Amino acid sequence: MMFYPAEMHKITIGVHRRYAAPFLQTIHEEGIIELTPITGDEHLLHLITPVERDAIRQKLAAAQSRAERAVESLVDLVEGGRGRIAEFFLPLRREPLPVRRQDPASVLGSVLDYDALISEILAFRIRRSAIHERMARLDEIEEHLTLYGCLGEELLPASPSRFITVRAGRIPEGECEDLNALFNEEGIESAIATSACRCTEEGMITIVVAHKSAADAVDTLLRSRGFAEFNFGDREGTVSDAKDDLIKEKRSLSLEDEEIVSRMCAIADEHLRQLAAVAEDLALARDRIDAAALAGSTRDLRLYSGWIRRRDLPLLERIGMESAGGTMIYRSVPGEDGNKDVPVAYNHPRWLSPFGFLTSTFAPPRYREVDPTFFIAPILVITFGVMLGDAGYGLLLALVAALLLAGPARYPGTTRDLSLVLFACGLSGIIFGIAQGGIFGDLLPRFFGIAPPFALVDPLLNPIIILTGALIFGIAHLNLGLGIASYSNLREGRVGEMLRKQGVWFLMQPCSAVLLFAFFGWAEFSQMLILAAGAGTAAAAALILFIEGPLGFFSITGFLGDWLSYTRILALALATAGIAMTVNILAEMIGSVHPSLVLVAVLFAIAGHLANFLLQSLGGFIHALRLQYVEFFGTFYEGGGRLFLPFATKRVDTVLVEDE
Known part of the structure; x- marks a missing residue:
């Protein structure tokens, strides 16, 4: 009845060890059982040995991370140029790729075919990130050069002087201040400032020249005014020459970025669908490794425990015949009223x-x-x-x-x-x-x-x-x-x-x-x-x-x-x-x-x-x-139940096809 949650059964399942992997994969695809740790069944503890997580899991996790980052890089590149509104309402559709059942080792082996391609994509991703960071840095240097040009054309020497300290930067104040008068008030006689006021947002541009002995006092005073020192990236000569160098470097970086984008778009057109399928298969294989660790083992059996809807018991029996070679045995006990451990599964028709x-x-x-x-x-x-x-x-x-x-x-x-x-x-x-x-x-x-x-x-x-x-x-x-x-x-x-x-x-x-x-x-x-x-x-x-x-x-x-x-x-x-x-x-x-x-x-x-x-x-x-x-x-309503969370696949980029 749709007026009540589905009837749940606590179930304990045993299958022969030989069929443990295909059985687990089948119930993963069907999504009918919420698996719980077998160690929670106290009456079985003296009979079983907990299953340890397979060592291949770490390799699966590492490969999954690499593949997902590669897919993410390609998807961001392909969808990024379409605009946020179009990206949200009309995301690109990827037809799911037909795949067949594979054990974790086979899934991991299939990644080797794309390992070089994934490495290339990730290298491009790192390089693009470095290019964008460098471009942002060059924009900042260009701004500093433009502001510095208010006071002079010749840049400060890049190497420090033995006797003189020079500071050039911006004080973010709305009004100009007479820094020379401030130096005199503070008793800093061996310092002199040249300043120019720009607009309110840019504040005051200043160059301060001081003897080494007064460097600390000058820095303290400038910090109290929120002074931000210019950085020209070890450039010397004139402002115009430095700007020309910046333009050349930015043009070179832009061309390199365009070449990378072109190459990645070509890769996306040809391989994105396959890479997304590989990443999804890796994630599902890792989920099965984690689920296997919830089981217990005897000499001949692999034991699982969990919750299942009563209406799914016939399907479980069919899975036992087809995927466990008829070796499956199970015991199910109806959930007790008022038991908070019993999960809740809605019993809704499609329209509801x-x-x-x-x-x-x-x-x-x-x-x-x-x-x-x-x-x-x-x-x-x-x-x-x-x-x-x-x-x-x-x-x-x-x-x-x-x-x-x-x-x-x-x-x-x-x-x-x-x-x-x-x-x-x-x-x-x-x-x-x-x-x-x-x-x-x-x-x-x-x-x-x-x-x-x-x-x-x-x-x-x-x-x-x-x-x-x-x-x-x-x-x-x-x-x-x-x-x-x-x-x-x-x-x-x-x-x-x-x-x-x-x-x-x-x-x-x-x-x-x-x-x-x-x-x-x-x-x-x-x-x-x-x-x-x-x-x-x-x-x-x-x-x-x-x-x-x-x-x-x-x-x-x-x-x-x-x-x-x-x-x-x-x-x-x-x-x-x-x-x-x-x-x-x-x-x-x-x-x-x-x-x-x-x-x-x-x-x-x-x-x-x-x-x-x-x-x-x-x-x-x-x-x-x-x-x-x-x-x-x-x-009338109190609520407070726990939703049924079956061990189930959520395939988006792949569709499972059965062997004939």
Whole structure:
């Protein structure tokens, strides 16, 4: 059932030593078992010898590091010239390379075919880094030469003088100072300064000549002014000659860098796919070496322990027949309720899977606890759609999500799940936007005289309808949570707990509703029913105060506050429609001033609607999620489980093909 996490079994597996490697590789590819150290099974400790990590692991790790750095260098080079936006939304696609099963030694051996190429790439990477560092240094020297040129053309001698100390540099001050006067004040008579003020950002350029005996005092004074000494890289002669040398060196370095880039691009075109596959194979082989070290060994058997979903046991048996030569034996024990060591695996159908990360963000359910994801998915999408309430904004959100799915979110993971959720929210925004008559606000009737088709209720004209619907939905949503909590308590035999925690609210709510409707004249009830409702309300309140003490008062007001929180559905719908209408009004006013301002009005409308779209999409998603996390979860959900982390491959650059 999707309402509960998958049933988990603690499993201990034994396979003949001869088949240990192919068996481990198969369960790695299938990803059905979360392996745990065999030493955690105390009843097996006297029977087994822990398996030591294979010595080949260090070689695999070293080769993996080299290959991954080579791939990273090529990918950065290929994608770097496309711009960050294009790189993010439209990353380059690499078709996965078909590979066959190999043991770690064979994987390591396959790297030898690319060792020379990887060494060449890494050498290019180091050289490019050195070139860029040198270019940055030359830029700094060129700046120093330009500033120094304010005071003279002849550079200072590169070799130190026997009697004279010379300092040339910049003091980052906004105003010029008379350094000679400062020297006199400090009693430094054997020093003289020549200075020139540039702009405020560059400060004061100065050359100080002093006798060796006054060098320390001069340096101390200059440091107090934030003096930064120029460095010309041991260049002598004139500023012009030094700049010419710099230009020549920079041109030479640029040409060398271009040649390296050209060579690396050629390598990327021809070998990037293969190198990425090699790096991935190395990483997976190292993972299997690490996993093998979790096992234990007897004379003939290799023993593994871990957790598996009950529905995967038939697949495990098939793996045992095909990859372990029929030598596999296993023992599985169902996980115990309340055991914190039992991992939690979601039991979601395909359409619900993307919403699982929302539950995990709050807290995964405990084992055997109700999984709230089934309730989160439709309610989040619906409430977001009503809050956004604009078909134009919903279409934009769906397009952004589709763009993400075509680019950075095309691989499984949280980014893909979030993009799918946003796409569903965008579709909801379109549907409820049409129902609420919002297509970029009142764009159609204001500028084109077209009434929004299929509009049912305008939040600006009929807010009471949406408010009433929000409050009805809110009380139903809260009672759904109370009902789930009641079912869980009854299922576990905690009848008293159910009556204390949920029963009192089931008593208070209908009784309070009768009193409320009678007070405002919304409905007529017999005097006997009103008295009974008053007695029921008083009894429920007394029970809450008796159970929780004085803090029970805050439980009552808290429940009322949780219910009223659903009015944010109306507030967000009004905000979206109101701001969109304001943008349209202002754009209309700008365009009506003069025909030449029509383009300005259009640009203003685009910018305003884009800002409103971003603001309301973010606000709607956060507030729709808050209604789940705070109000709904507060009635029944605790969480605190540990997610199931199977030993599984995550292939991106390779695809496994089976031998015929």
